[in-house]
Each structure stands twice: as C-alpha cells, then as structure tokens.
Amino acid sequence: MAKNVLTPQAEDFPRWYQDVVAKAELAENGPARGTMTIRPWGYAIWEHVQSDMDRRIKATGHDNAAFPLLIPMSYLEREAEHVEGFSPELAVVTHAGGEELAEPLVVRPTSETVIGDAMSRWIQGYRDLPLKLNQWGNVVRWELRPRLFLRTTEFLWQEGHTAHATWRDAQDETLQILHEVYDATISELLAIPTVIGRKTERERFAGAETTYTLEGLMRDGKALQMGTSHHLGQNFAKGFDIAYTDADGERKLAWTTSWGVSARVVGGLIMSHGDDRGLRLPPRCAPAQVVVVAVRDEVLDAARDLSGRLRAAGVRVRLDERTNVGFGRRIVDWELKGVPVRLELGPRELDAGQVALARRDGDGAKDAVALDAVVDRMPGLLAEMQQALYDQALARREAATQDVQGVSDIDGPGFFRVPYKVVGDAGEDALNERGYSIRCLVTADGDVPGPRGDDDEDLIAYVSKAY
C-alpha cells in the first residue's frame, strides 16, 4: 500500500488543502502577498466553469462587455454604504507617470460604480430596458489572510450588472441568475449541492437592498459561499442617475442588480470532492476525463490508438507515455490530479484484448474491459460518475445537517437549521463570537425568501462555520 502522499483530511484539513493544491499543480502563491498564480491544471478547471456559465449567462439574455480596471475614487463615494463597506480593502493608485495624481484611482474591488456610470448614459428610454451586462475579469480586495482560490487579494470572477424598469423585474433577474445560471453550473458541472437563501442584514453586500447566496458544505463541515446575487434597489440608480423615460413620458429611476461568481468555486470543488488520495474531479469540469497509461514501450502504439479513438468519440483524454517513470509514480500523479477514469494498458491487457479501468470515484479497484468496447462505454460511465459525485456530496451534506430549536444546540461541524426568530440579532452576535454565522435564510419549505418583510418570522436560518 502506498504511503500518504498528502496530509490526511482527518488529521489537518487546511494542510490537506494546501498539499493538494500544490501537488495537483493547481496553483501557487504569487510574488506579492495575497496574489495567486493559477497553473494550467487549475486554470483548465476554471475555464470549464467559465464556458459553462458564460453559455448560461448568454442564454438568459445577457451580453458580455469589458469595463476599466481603474476607477476614480470619487465614483465609489457616490454610494455611501458602498464606499464605507469597501474602503478597508481598497488598493489605491496615488502616483502614476512619475507624478502624484490629482485624483486617486481605485483598483476595482467590484464594478457597480463604473458600470452604473455607463448605464446612466446608455439608458435613455424604457425601450433601453432591461439592460443586461456581464463582464469576466479580475478584481482586487486587500486581504489580510489569503488562501489560494478561497481568499486572495486579486481574484478572477464574473460580475453581472443589470438595470430594469421595475422592482419586480429586478427581483426576477436576481433570482433567475441564482437558479438558472449559478445553481445550474455549480450543481450540474461542479457536482456540488447548494443551499440557496437570503443573507442577513450584516452579511448583505455594501450598497445592496437584498443579497442572496449559494452555500456549499465542504467535507470538513464548514460552509463556503459559492456565489452571490444582489438586488441593488435604486441605490446605485440614485448615485449614478440611471434613469429612463417611461411610456407615459415620465422620468423614472431604474432598478439594478449585480451578481458574481469567482474562481473561489475551484476551492469549493477541491473541498467538496477531494479525498486522501487527492482531487476527485467531476467529468464535466475535468481538464482530462480519461488518462490512458501505457505501461511499457511495447504497447505504445496500441495506447495511442486507444486514446485517438476516445478523442474521436469526444472524450477529453490524455496519453501518459512516460514509460521512463515508475509505474506507481504515474498512477499516484493522476490520482492526485483527480482524473475521473484511468485506463491502464500493458502487455497483459493487450494480449487479452482488454484494458484495466479504474474509477476515481470508487475504491481503487480495477475492472477489465474489452478494448473494443471501452470507447462506447465511456460516455455513459462519465455521466454515471458525474452523478455519483453529486450524490455523494449531497448525502454527505444531508448527514451533516440537523434541525435544532435554539442557538445553544449549535455545536460542531455541519449545517444547523434553526428558526430565525429564536436567533435574532443578539443570537447572531453570540454565534459570531463562537465562529459561527448565519449562512443564509430560507423559507419553511426551503425556498428562497423575498426581501426583508413580515414573513421573516417563519424563516429558517442555516448556521455553520464558514470559509
């Protein structure tokens, strides 16, 4: 039996995370504190998230655009709560071109302000609404305690910004993104089940009227916010004069939304599925879905033929021809990197007209599969594994979720569902003191609640520790 390649999860989960990020060659620290270099294997995962989400963003009627990285400081100040919320984590450019700037420039921590400014010019009449934009980019928020993927000073993300004629339209947009874009990608591509709900007042985005969130539960029983969607009310419309003339000739303020998902979800992917052998990637987001390991030189031609046939069948496949490297080393490498299916082809298999197949979602046992059947079987197998990883994650979350009646019952890892009315503001303080927080609020039926209102009495709070 192989010795541990990684620190076991049960021994030290954060250490396991660091180990797997390094050894699976996902990312490393950049030279400046809090920065991250994303390596090809990690970036390929993010690219799958990007392309899946981008497709859904466009399918729901949004257009991509690109806005500036540098924003005049005065823009942020136009929305009081916004600037107050972000000021502690702003990076500000005060000098450029060898001189002190007349007005400092902020490196965007998010783009509500520049985009609001553009919207105010692009929107004139009600026919210009809704205006639904999205941008893929990077933002900077000065972080004191960075962690690769999970919390870095500069991070990659997507931010959507929309403007609507009515409160209702903006609300529908906010919720549509949550379900049709974010949850769809996170559950179907990343195979991570989420709890979708409303943030409490103290967790609300600076400048938003209402903030919604998708929360995943990691293998160590801590929650990770996987994405957010905000109803901004008319807060930014006021600050940036995003107004339109309606059908009656009356001038009205628009209602705006914003929503974002970052490369943090890659961290969520690692911590949702990974085990003591390394990453376990759902096939849909795996940089390689199948690796063909040529055991010895004699079988190289056959291995090339097999990988060629898989590729022709639309499978993302890698061929490992490194016969100069020890067999065990190569196997461990691919397990670390989380490739869903490993096909080992050696003289023994070739003679029998077979290939040894190992699934990364299983116990490491290998099946002998006929060489002429393996390609046909692969799409079905990959789909099955995609579902299996989701089912495992969901079962784990359900086992780690319990209903309790009071704050005093909350102790240990996992989600605690507690009636919101018995927590209250004081209860939330007490929880925060102990490292717990209300991740989100849901209705008694588990649905996403509307904005703050009378029915808050009946909401359920999901409480846990969080990243």
Place this chain on the structure above:
RNA sequence: CGGGAUGUAGCGCAGCUUGGUUAGCGCGCCACGUUCGGGACGUGGAGGCCCCGGGUUCAAAUCCCGGCAUCCCGACCA
C-alpha cells in the same frame, strides 16, 4: 494593527549556541546503466550575492545594529 517565528540550491531543511578548511543533507533536475504492473535503485553531474545594508574582527551564514520580506495566532470579504 498587536503577539510569536522564519529568511541558506527549484522545493523542504541542517549548520548559527561556542566566528576559522572547499557550506551540507533530503526531494527534484541532467547523463548513463539496471529496473519498470501502486511514489524503483546505482554511479556520475549541474545548480548558492547563506534576504538586503551597515558594523565588530586577522577572519562573519554564524556576533551586533538597522531595514525588508514571508509564515502562524487574534478584528472584514467572492
């Protein structure tokens, strides 16, 4: 921003207490050979402003002073 620690080869570290040969070890890298079915082994080799600056000394990785950087622990965030 408060407390603790660390900067020596690509990575991980020893050496420093008590200055003194040519600064070592493991992993990785390169070459050759033997191996190769769950992290192989041998032989040889390459690779160092010992964080930076100053000081003490015949002599500094080692002692002193001053910087800088990073990591860990306590208040925010996708």
